[in-house]
Amino acid sequence: MDPQTLFYIIIAIIIIDFIIDKILETLNAKHFDDPIPKELENVYDKKEYEKSQLYKKERYRFGILTSTFSVLLTLGFIVFDGFAWVDEIARNFTDNDILVALIFFGIIMIGSDILTTPFSWYSTFVIEEKYGFNKTTKKTFFLDKIKGWLMMAILGGGILALIVWFYQFAGNDFWWYAWILVAVFSVFLNMFYAKLIVPLFNKQSPLEEGSLRTKIETYAESVGFTLDNIFIIDGSKRSTKANAYFSGFGKEKRITLFDTLVKDLEEEEIVAVLAHEVGHYKKNHIIVNLAASILTTGFTLWLLSLFVGSPALSQALGVEEPSFHIGLIAFGILYSPVSEITGLIMNYLSRKFEYQADNYAKETYAASPLISSLKKLSKNSLSNLTPHKAYVFMHFSHPTLLQRFRNLKRNL
């Protein structure tokens, strides 16, 4: 295919993707004012409901603004040969291909991060602040940025350098090596994420002895689940929004509860949330997700290996000599419709898993504390109780509150 056609396809993909997203968001926003389903009427009182309406609308408008900015920036960058320009800057420093790729992506990442920082600043310190969610200090905000960059430089840079090196000695067969590297890395990260990465950003402490711990242990024992690692994390350092998650497997498995969750929920409700998390583990969701993501990575890398060396890919972005990093950028954009589809499948799967984990909690513990915890969590994060079907289908990794409520109430 000639570079000119490829160039137009790249531009078309970016624009079409943007338009589809905007249509979905607008559809979703049209239903912001729908009457709340009967079963969920007790989630908000009148005042809280009005507040949640304002919050959704403000988030929606802000989303339009940021995505429009970023799509215009990307299009401008492509049309005015921005990638060729950054490639040239990188080549002024060195002619080692690995270093060129590192400098190239370093400039692109840090550049785009700096350009979008005002938006994340506004989101945190204006919008979240206004609705009482924000707990992040300015110091934390900047420290997070710097730590994020360092982590990206070390982990992302390390992986990129290795992949370019594989490409240098193995040619198109590089994808095998890259796949093994990424697979080993994801398993490792999944195992040790809580031990190695989380401490850079948060404090975690084991859940203290007391009635909550006893209740959790009693439950865990009743389902034959050895759980030595229950941690409380200081989520309140950044936001009042609450969460809980499961990570690792084997000896490294642990459940992390946000301190905000412990504060907002009754002990029975916390055990119910935990039973849901145990359900994810018992039903092998952690392993299946990891396996699915490793398979997708393999497929993507294989596809990349077919195209990355093609001069047309680089030339479509205005660079004469084909190089791995330019090919990677062009491929990344051309691949995005495929990744939309794999993302859709993953979301679908994830929603199935959520039902299974809810059912597990219902069968092994109880449905009503899980229902009341889900309602409280929705209320405290001012969630949208009436999302549009198409939007849920495309973007939701969890079923809606109404769907989960009805599922939990079934056969009760």
Ligand SMILES: [Zn+2]
């Ligand atoms: Zn879940």
